[in-house]
Amino acid sequence: MNLKNRDFLKLLDYTPEEISYLIQLAADFKAKKKAGIPHRVCDGKNIALIFEKTSTRTRCSFEVAARDLGMGTTYLDPTGSQIGKKESIADTARVLSGIYDGIEYRGFGQEIVEELAKYASVPVWNGLTNEFHPTQILADFLTIKEKFGKLQGINFVYMGDARYNMGNSLMVGCAKMGMNFTACAPKKYFPDQALIDECQSIAAKTGATLRFCENVAEGVRSADVIYTDVWVSMGEPVEVWAERIAELSPYQVNADLMSMASKNAIFMHCLPAFHDKKTTIGCEMGDKFERDAMEVTDEVFESTQSVVFEEAENRMHTIKAVMAATLTDL
């Protein structure tokens, strides 16, 4: 398997074999890191990290993974560069390609990261767009593999806003890896029909199944994994909270819902999560709408079924795999 010079923009661009390879490579790097075995396979290289939206996990993962691989990093924050304001994406891509060996981009429309990749002569990695969050899915799948020993045949249920980056990318990932994907939400929160159709045709080849279900009990029955994400994503206006709470509350992941899933089901969330009122937004919205939690209760978040912090750690190992595979022959 040689992925050198490839971009990593969305899972649709990768075969199931390539995705499996990246997950296995991440597991190998994780084992090396735990054993204290150096793996500076990108020694002397440098990468640029463009963030037009804020981040904790993705930024830290790219920075630490880069350092472990022997690379230097430059972080460009949401306000600290000329991108988009004084310099086009195409020009930025060509400037950064002359200085760096790889570019990470987190921002708004998927078309922006695609444009960056088109004009860049070095690999470009998608660190989240409105439509897709592919590095997150690698971490999620590594975590599922660690818990269940496999991906094929896993019953994966996504609760909540399934038409945004997480729902979309998880549906694509499940279709690619032969998993049984359910989006459980009101109909208007189902992914875009064109993407569903594309995933159905992938599923026909991999043995995956895709299901879209409004009924909670039906949706979560036999689930091995219950996954959710925030109801209001970065970049969305604050006004949508009222509608989201009204429409998505029945899909909140709580102890009742978990009890309807498989006995050994795990709870996953890409994070950050509104599971209590210990954040500014969680507190503001919690007070306004008289709620202690949003998409997941604190009880489930803190339960033994929750694997969210292992999942977060796996961001680093999987991002490391993506960079090493696309920057070197390994």
Ligand code: CP
């Ligand atoms: N899950 C995730 O992408 O987290 P950050 O927004 O903190 O990077």
Ligand code: NVA
């Ligand atoms: N849907 C969330 C994911 C955060 C990792 C957002 O875009 O804000």
